[in-house]
Amino acid sequence: MTRAVIKFSGDISPLMPRLTSRIDGCAYNEQAHLMAFPFKGITVNVESQQIVISHIEDEAMVKTFMDWFVSLVNGLENK
Numbered sequence: 598m599t600r601a602v603i604k605f606s607g608d609i610s611p612l613m614p615r616l617t618s619r620i621d622g623c624a625y626n627e628q629a630h631l632m633a634f635p636f637k638g639i640t641v642n643v644e645s646q647q648i649v650i651s652h653i654e655d656e657a658m659v660k661t662f663m664d665w666f667v668s669l670v671n672g673l674e675n676k
Contacts, residue, residue, distance in 0.1 A: 599651065600649065600650065600651050600653065601648075601649075601653055601659050602647055602648070602649050602650075603647060603648045603650070603659075603663065604646065604647045605647060607646070608645045608646055609643075609645060609646075610630040610645035612673055613625060613627075613630060613632055613643070613645075614627070615673050616632065616643075616669065616670070617632055619669060619673075620632070620634050621634070622634050622635055630644060630645040631644055636665070637658070637662075638652070639651065639652050639662065640652050641662065648666070650662060
């Protein structure tokens with residue numbers, strides 16, 4: 598596998614400015630609602646309604662990333 602696309606059930610753009618500040622190496626384009634950052638050797642692009650992961654070797658890494666990302670988002674929503 599070299600690419601994975603994960604669609605959200607809603608729009609996360611309101612959370613993006615706070616997410617950006619919590620992710621090392623994250624670039625954020627506010628007008629486009631687009632974040633990009635590396636995660637354990639993979640390339641991650643987060644759009645308002647989906648995530649595109651590139652250079653990924655297997656589904657286990659997708660799960661590792663998504664567990665981390667969901668935990669990060671849930672941490673913001675609970676504050």
